[in-house]
Amino acid sequence: MLRRPLYPESLESRKEIEKHVNKLRDMDIIRKIGHNEMMEVTTPVLMTWHYGKSRMCGYFRALNHYTKAERYPIPMIPHALDKLERAEYITKMDFMKGFQKNLVKANSMKLHRICQAESMIKGV
Template sequence: MDLERPYPPILRRHAYPESLETRKEIEKHINELLDMDVIRNIGHNKIVENTTPVLITWHYGKSRLCGDFRALNNYTKADRYPITRIPHALDKLAKARYITKMDCMKGFHQNGVKPRSMKLLRIIFYMGIYEYARMPCGIKNAPAHFQRMMDTIFQEKILEGCMVVYINDIIIYSET
């Protein structure tokens, strides 16, 4: 993670108050991330940089755990890699007869984090303080980084005109 200017030595936040329902959902996500080795518990009451978890819930009930990394994002140097534009992707799909869509499960979490950046990627919850070992949701450059990675991996198929990649969504298409 490249910073534009020095990050304050210690930026700590207290956990946000949440409803019992939200707390249970955050617990579920934290336990899942622990099982997947995306985060690790670094204990309680440590004087370390941290932020709070934020639960994003969609209208159909699915949720995602993010960190409130707004303060860190203000110090982060922007990655200007272009994200696929939806109208451009739709133009490519206009004549397609067959379309297959795939979603990379927990896409951002597929990317490791440099050890020097891990100390900046901590969330606090009543269960402890957790440090991300994989890319968390809520980081300013996560979408650009992931798009670049996907474009690099699938460059040949994208150039052949049979695939569109939008961050963690892969669409394979064909006229025949």
């Protein structure tokens, strides 16, 4: 079982996490689930940048036990730059607008749950 205790957080951090959770819930990316279900969960971590903006992440280090080593390692930087040199478009993935659309196998969905102070949430 991956159930972890909550990280200590300030009242300010807790309000910020709640704001992120409400925004994701309004976008139908996550939903609230019951506390009484036996399930694996992780805890939310608030990442704050120097300019004050923040992003909520799940602390999924416990999942390392379940993951397989990458069969295709990250390419060497010079090779990646050679490929980018010929690119017409270069973009980035925005987690709020695109990352949640990545497919996750059904038997792995139980590992993508986050426990916060008042409730538990999971991806839709």
